[in-house]
Amino acid sequence: MPAEAALRDRMQSAILGVYASHGFEHIITPAIEDAENLDKSDGGDNLNLIFRILKRGEKLEEAKANGGALSDLGLRYDLTLPLCRYYSANSARLPSPAKLIQCDRVYRAERPQKGRMREFVQCDIDIIGSSSPDCEIELIATTAKALEAVGIGSFKIKINDRALLRGVLRRAGFPDDALDTVCVSFDKLDKIGADGVVAELAEKGFDSATIDNFKSFLSACPISIEDIGEYTDETDAVERLRYIIEASRELAGGRYDVVFDVSLVRGQGYYTGAVFEVESVDFKGAIAGGGRYDNLIGKFTGTPTPAVGFSIGFERIFGILSEHGMTAGGDARRRIAVLYGEGEIVSALRAADKLRGDGYDVAVYERAKKAGKQLARLEERGFIGAADADGAVKLFGER
Numbered sequence: 262m263p264a265e266a267a268l269r270d271r272m273q274s275a276i277l278g279v280y281a282s283h284g285f286e287h288i289i290t291p292a293i294e295d296a297e298n299l300d301k302s303d304g305g306d307n308l309n310l311i312f313r314i315l316k317r318g319e320k321l322e323e324a325k326a327n328g329g330a331l332s333d334l335g336l337r338y339d340l341t342l343p344l345c346r347y348y349s350a351n352s353a354r355l356p357s358p359a360k361l362i363q364c365d366r367v368y369r370a371e372r373p374q375k376g377r378m379r380e381f382v383q384c385d386i387d388i389i390g391s392s393s394p395d396c397e398i399e400l401i402a403t404t405a406k407a408l409e410a411v412g413i414g415s416f417k418i419k420i421n422d423r424a425l426l427r428g429v430l431r432r433a434g435f436p437d438d439a440l441d442t443v444c445v446s447f448d449k450l451d452k453i454g455a456d457g458v459v460a461e462l463a464e465k466g467f468d469s470a471t472i473d474n475f476k477s478f479l480s481a482c483p484i485s486i487e488d489i490g491e492y493t494d495e496t497d498a499v500e501r502l503r504y505i506i507e508a509s510r511e512l513a514g515g516r517y518d519v520v521f522d523v524s525l526v527r528g529q530g531y532y533t534g535a536v537f538e539v540e541s542v543d544f545k546g547a548i549a550g551g552g553r554y555d556n557l558i559g560k561f562t563g564t565p566t567p568a569v570g571f572s573i574g575f576e577r578i579f580g581i582l583s584e585h586g587m588t589a590g591g592d593a594r595r596r597i598a599v600l601y602g603e604g605e606i607v608s609a610l611r612a613a614d615k616l617r618g619d620g621y622d623v624a625v626y627e628r629a630k631k632a633g634k635q636l637a638r639l640e641e642r643g644f645i646g647a648a649d650a651d652g653a654v655k656l657f658g659e660r
Contacts, residue, residue, distance in 0.1 A: 279407040287362040290343035299335045310369040312336040336368035340385045349561035358390035387570035398508045400571040415542035417518035421525040422502045428495030434471035448526035455479040486521040531557045549573045596644045597621045600628040605650040612652035
């Protein structure tokens with residue numbers, strides 16, 4: 262509906278305005294990707310939710326006859342994979358590091374329900390070509406400003422590091438080829454508790470000694486950044502994360518919290534370093550997330566390329582603002598209707614142009630026979646007043 266679309270427009274304008282003012286540049290990528298690229302993208306559980314596109318014509322008939330793959334394309338499930346392919350094709354023409362914006366639709370074969378849709382919008386910023394932790398600091402500060410501009414209320418930013426977490430798991434005795442599945446279980450800590458995580462690891466067949474080692478770590482959670490060094494040998498990751506947290510807290514200036522959360526995993530398998538998630542304090546739940554993915558672009562270029570990104574949960578925020586009758590990016594623009602009678606269209610359009618020059622959004626309508634009912638409907642739709650073809654404005658509150 263128009264009011265909902267207007268809210269979405271204001272949200273997108275507020276977010277993109279902050280991103281652009283911080284030196285990020287907007288790019289656009291296709292919704293359709295090669296199936297091969299999607300399948301090798303380390304998207305975790307999202308790979309099970311890909312909308313696949315059948316081959317067409319003779320290729321489809323040939324695949325059916327020979328028992329070959331019926332699909333060769335699919336719809337993107339996030340904006341990171343298209344960004345990697347885009348960068349691999351255009352890196353020679355982009356600055357280094359490249360600071361890029363994407364705000365577009367993505368698709369997942371979900372069962373539609375509240376908070377889960379088959380088509381939804383993500384707003385991403387990414388920095389490609391630098392391994393410096395300063396990139397994480399810049400992304401966190403910029404995303405926080407975008408969330409403030411949208412008007413989502415209080416929030417806190419949780420940060421962890423995949424390398425640090427992998428070090429904890431190795432210290433406990435888990436083998437390297439099992440770290441991802443252990444992370445999947447550990448990611449459920451806040452939902453099923455330590456006992457639930459232990460039970461799930463036992464079901465997966467890990468030996469009791471390793472699980473007992475990990476239990477001592479679980480019992481100590483939550484753990485501060487100052488104490489995490491007791492449980493991991495990844496000292497570089499600990500110091501890098503400490504630097505990011507301290508700088509981010511300084512930039513926050515108390516407007517929002519920045520906290521270390523060792524249980525933060527993030528589902529995608531392509532994350533290699535710092536991961537972060539923004540949690541709404543007022544409305545609960547995650548409203549943004551991201552992390553460093555230094556190995557993904559190299560799958561397309563053949564050259565190691567550091568990268569880190571942050572994605573705002575556009576639909577989640579839209580749902581919150583809509584449900585609570587909130588606006589985004591400040592107040593909506595002031596709307597005036599110019600009503601005209603027979604033979605007054607030229608005067609009405611001129612009057613509308615003059616009012617637009619005064620800062621109003623103006624719509625022109627033929628005056629209805631029942632003017633009172635017409636004015637009431639305009640007010641319901643968010644107009645603040647109406648004018649005759651001579652341009653004289655009468656605000657609804659003055660009636």
